[in-house]
Amino acid sequence: MRQEDLEDNYRHKGLREKLVEELRGKGITSKAVLDAINKVPRHLFMDTGFLNYAYKDQAFPIGAGQTISQPYTVAFQTELLDIQKGDKVLEIGTGSGYQTAVLLELGARVFTIERQKELFLNSQALLTRLGYHPRFFYGDGYKGLPAFAPFEKILITAAAPEIPDTLIRQLKNNGILVAPVGGETQEMTRVIKHSRDDVDVTKHGYFVFVPMMKGTNGRNGTSDK
Ligand code: SAH
Numbered sequence: 001m002r003q004e005d006l007e008d009n010y011r012h013k014g015l016r017e018k019l020v021e022e023l024r025g026k027g028i029t030s031k032a033v034l035d036a037i038n039k040v041p042r043h044l045f046m047d048t049g050f051l052n053y054a055y056k057d058q059a060f061p062i063g064a065g066q067t068i069s070q071p072y073t074v075a076f077q078t079e080l081l082d083i084q085k086g087d088k089v090l091e092i093g094t095g096s097g098y099q100t101a102v103l104l105e106l107g108a109r110v111f112t113i114e115r116q117k118e119l120f121l122n123s124q125a126l127l128t129r130l131g132y133h134p135r136f137f138y139g140d141g142y143k144g145l146p147a148f149a150p151f152e153k154i155l156i157t158a159a160a161p162e163i164p165d166t167l168i169r170q171l172k173n174n175g176i177l178v179a180p181v182g183g184e185t186q187e188m189t190r191v192i193k194h195s196r197d198d199v200d201v202t203k204h205g206y207f208v209f210v211p212m213m214k215g216t217n218g219r220n221g222t223s224d225k
Contacts, residue, residue, distance in 0.1 A: 015055035036105035092141030093157035097123030110134035158212035
């Protein structure tokens with residue numbers, strides 16, 4: 001069940017400010033990122049039963065076997081992306097839409113892809129009601145969006161076994177890609193693409209994400225790839 005009234009009251013705002021302080025304490029320094037986290041009503045992206053947990057620094061289930069990322073992780077990935085106003089950003093794994101909203105608050109133009117039909121539909125409905133307007137795509141993020149490439153930034157929010165080459169190709173020169181790379185645990189990886197065959201790869205600690213899967217999954221759970 002979703003938060004039908006979309007209420008964002010002083011209590012939520014207070015909890016959000018505390019969360020921002022917690023993230024600052026954990027090493028997030030970008031004021032722009034912290035301000036964005038302070039603006040997005042995370043409790044509206046979670047089931048009502050989780051209201052009391054919405055502003056804890058934890059990941060939570062959002063249905064379809066997926067999770068809304070931990071706020072620290074969202075902030076950390078966003079900081080690595082170094083979003084500038086007007087950046088064209090490809091996001092893979094819309095999920096709840098929370099990370100999408102944070103990117104939009106930073107002034108990015110967001111193209112977001114989700115492979116689970118139910119999550120694609122839910123996040124589209126919610127973000128639209130909240131006044132967030134990314135471009136939504138139902139599809140397989142491994143393919144990226146060649147028709148809309150190149151992108152200044154690419155963000156993968158599911159565990160990729162390796163950086164998909166297709167996505168590096170859709171990155172602009174001097175663009176940045178951030179992705180958790182690995183199996184059971186992943187290393188946060190940042191790729192800066194100087195030119196087609198000159199990329200810088202740096203590692204930024206260990207995280208745990210749900211896996212990046214191939215193809216798409218319809219509402220009934222069957223694959224239609
Ligand atoms: N950023 C999200 C967290 C998403 S969890 C949030 O803030 O809520 C990762 C998401 O990636 C899941 O919704 C999963 O369905 C999606 N996903 C996994 N593999 C994918 C792929 N190949 N293409 C698009 N989405 C994918």
